[in-house]
Amino acid sequence: MKRDWGLSIWGSDNFKIVDDDIVVINGCEPTLLNITKEIREKGYKGPILLRFPHLIKKQIELLFSEFTRASKEFNYSGSFNAVFPLKVNQFPNFINELVDISNEYNYGLEAGSKAELIIAMAKTNIGAPITVNGFKDKEMIALCFIAAKSGHNITVTIEGLNELETILEVNREFNSNYQDNIAPKIGMRIRMHSSGIGAWAKSGGYSSKFGLTSTELLEAYDMLEKEGLIDLFSMIHFHIGSQMEEISPLKKALREAGNIYADLKRRGASGLRAINIGGGLAVEYSQNKKSDSRNYSIKEFSNDVIFLMQEISKNKGVQEPDIYTESGRFIAASHSVLIAPVLELFSQEYHEKSLRLKSKNPPLIEELYDLYKSINRNSAREYLHDAIDHLDSLLTLFDLGYIDLEDRSNTEILVNLIIKKAIVLLAKEGSDELERLQSKIQEKYLVNFSIFQSLPDFWGLAQKFPIMPISHLSDEPTQAASIWDITCDSDGEIGFDSSSPLKLHDIDVEKEEYFLAFFLTGAYQEVLGMKHNLFTHPTEAVIKFDENGEYIIDSILEAQNLMDILDDLDYDIGAIDKKLKSNIAESNLIDDKQKEALLGKLYLYLSENSYLKTIQAIST
Numbered sequence: 319m320k321r322d323w324g325l326s327i328w329g330s331d332n333f334k335i336v337d338d339d340i341v342v343i344n345g346c347e348p349t350l351l352n353i354t355k356e357i358r359e360k361g362y363k364g365p366i367l368l369r370f371p372h373l374i375k376k377q378i379e380l381l382f383s384e385f386t387r388a389s390k391e392f393n394y395s396g397s398f399n400a401v402f403p404l405k406v407n408q409f410p411n412f413i414n415e416l417v418d419i420s421n422e423y424n425y426g427l428e429a430g431s432k433a434e435l436i437i438a439m440a441k442t443n444i445g446a447p448i449t450v451n452g453f454k455d456k457e458m459i460a461l462c463f464i465a466a467k468s469g470h471n472i473t474v475t476i477e478g479l480n481e482l483e484t485i486l487e488v489n490r491e492f493n494s495n496y497q498d499n500i501a502p503k504i505g506m507r508i509r510m511h512s513s514g515i516g517a518w519a520k521s522g523g524y525s526s527k528f529g530l531t532s533t534e535l536l537e538a539y540d541m542l543e544k545e546g547l548i549d550l551f552s553m554i555h556f557h558i559g560s561q562m563e564e565i566s567p568l569k570k571a572l573r574e575a576g577n578i579y580a581d582l583k584r585r586g587a588s589g590l591r592a593i594n595i596g597g598g599l600a601v602e603y604s605q606n607k608k609s610d611s612r613n614y615s616i617k618e619f620s621n622d623v624i625f626l627m628q629e630i631s632k633n634k635g636v637q638e639p640d641i642y643t644e645s646g647r648f649i650a651a652s653h654s655v656l657i658a659p660v661l662e663l664f665s666q667e668y669h670e671k672s673l674r675l676k677s678k679n680p681p682l683i684e685e686l687y688d689l690y691k692s693i694n695r696n697s698a699r700e701y702l703h704d705a706i707d708h709l710d711s712l713l714t715l716f717d718l719g720y721i722d723l724e725d726r727s728n729t730e731i732l733v734n735l736i737i738k739k740a741i742v743l744l745a746k747e748g749s750d751e752l753e754r755l756q757s758k759i760q761e762k763y764l765v766n767f768s769i770f771q772s773l774p775d776f777w778g779l780a781q782k783f784p785i786m787p788i789s790h791l792s793d794e795p796t797q798a799a800s801i802w803d804i805t806c807d808s809d810g811e812i813g814f815d816s817s818s819p820l821k822l823h824d825i826d827v828e829k830e831e832y833f834l835a836f837f838l839t840g841a842y843q844e845v846l847g848m849k850h851n852l853f854t855h856p857t858e859a860v861i862k863f864d865e866n867g868e869y870i871i872d873s874i875l876e877a878q879n880l881m882d883i884l885d886d887l888d889y890d891i892g893a894i895d896k897k898l899k900s901n902i903a904e905s906n907l908i909d910d911k912q913k914e915a916l917l918g919k920l921y922l923y924l925s926e927n928s929y930l931k932t933i934q935a936i937s938t
């Protein structure tokens with residue numbers, strides 16, 4: 319089978335390989351390489367985050383169309399509604415596109431903090447739902463009242479009884495002098511007996527940080543009734559955790575929540591109309607069939623939700639609830655692709671011309687040299703083993719003081735040259751020897767990006783993201799690869815994993831650019847990204863398609879420049895500027911002309927972002 323970097327597993331028909339290239343399956347089907355080159359020609363270097371709004375649209379359409387289909391099939395009477403949870407991606411270039419696209423679906427936003435609530439209030443189309451979760455203080459609840467009075471269809475989900483008390487208090491303040499009595503609707507998050515599985519399961523279950531116990535639910539009900547506000551109570555909410563890998567915990571949770579809904583309804587909750595099933599729809603990140611991470615489809619998911627809600631409502635004789643979802647990862651993950659240039663292949667430091675062989679070399683080095691010169695197809699396997707053994711022995715000899723630095727340098731060069739030759743010889747032969755030795759002979763690719771900034775979940779949760787080159791795709795890659803980022807932190811490495819091997823090409827990056835693409839980075843990674851070493855959010859661009867299918871590069875936003883980065887840390891950049899300038903002005907080492915030239919250079923560099931320039935960029 320032809321190598322496809324797992325595209326058939328994680329790709330969802332969003333991209334395909336055509337000859338050497340990976341192309342976007344939309345419009346004129348541009349290659350990622352051409353889009354990247356065009357942006358770089360405008361002068362943007364370093365990593366580039368590409369956003370594809372058509373992929374946001376695709377996911378929203380998929381979610382709505384599957385639930386609409388299931389509702390029709392089951393003849394379900396409740397409506398289907400969805401909101402996007404802002405915590406998954408709050409960046410304006412993403413949210414503006416999402417809001418544009420979602421107009422026709424009445425798709426809303428979910429907020430979990432005051433700042434997110436402000437985004438929701440400013441961006442949600444009037445009439446589309448806003449849901450508010452998480453811990454809230456009086457100010458946040460007051461903001462919800464302001465949203466309701468401005469015409470928003472807003473539901474505040476309470477996580478505890480004290481929040482309900484605050485709502486009642488704010489309601490008295492906001493509504494005592496008015497006739498209209500406009501207030502946000504109230505949802506109650508339930509503390510589930512059942513919980514999700516996987517890395518994020520803590521959001522659900524008895525030990526969860528969130529939600530009301532059944533005792534508290536009943537108390538909340540009584541409090542609302544006493545205050546004459548029971549009609550505001552309109553939604554039951556749960557969220558069993560992100561990246562739900564199996565469907566069974568969801569089914570359990572649906573039964574639990576459905577029965578709570580029905581019982582409260584029978585108790586007299588006349589305004590109660592909806593069940594909000596939270597998020598958790600998983601994304602397939604696997605590049606390797608053996609570890610597919612999701613055991614259900616969106617079709618099965620929507621069928622289960624509709625079927626179970628209908629069954630419970632029928633059994634208990636209550637109206638079928640409206641369904642709300644808050645899926646975030648499922649909507650956002652696929653829309654962005656990070657493209658990062660490879661700066662260096664470490665073994666390419668080793669050239670035959672750098673050898674410093676002596677007239678008399680240690681015997682093992684003489685032997686290495688012979689291996690290097692005489693290696694051929696038949697001997698490749700054996701010589702590769704010998705070379706790796708000799709490396710160990712020679713490094714030990716160096717530690718013990720028996721060979722010198724020149725000998726050590728010769729050792730490293732020769733072993734790397736032998737490995738390279740052997741890989742070429744063995745790759746043709748199709749032997750499994752390379753597979754077995756991969757962890758020993760891997761190539762290290764230095765890539766111009768920060769794992770901490772752009773793939774924080776890899777660092778924090780060992781979450782894998784699909785990685786592949788965007789050129790040379792019809793050539794068989796020969797190098798078992800590990801990826802190093804440009805931070806000064808040894809955690810900034812995606813090591814070679816023999817259970818899900820990443821193979822890349824042997825490219826001379828001084829002659830030719832080679833880019834890696836990191837896919838499915840659109841959910842959570844951006845705002846969780848850390849400015850470790852002060853590498854900031856990469857340059858981003860929105861890629862749209864016009865009526866003719868031609869792509870348009872829109873809304874380019876360059877990574878922050880050096881002074882803005884320091885400004886963000888609250889440095890007094892005026893003082894820094896002055897200090898740098900006066901250091902040059904007062905230097906008595908150089909004359910005025912040199913001072914001027916130096917200052918010009920300094921200002922040029924201050925206006926640039928902190929990522930590295932590629933070798934090509936330096937030479938032009």
Ligand SMILES: *Cc1c(COP(=O)(O)O)cnc(C)c1O
Binds near residue numbers: 403
């Ligand atoms: C995080 C969160 C979501 C989104 O979960 P996804 O796994 O991204 O779909 C939805 N609802 C609530 C309450 C959340 O906290």
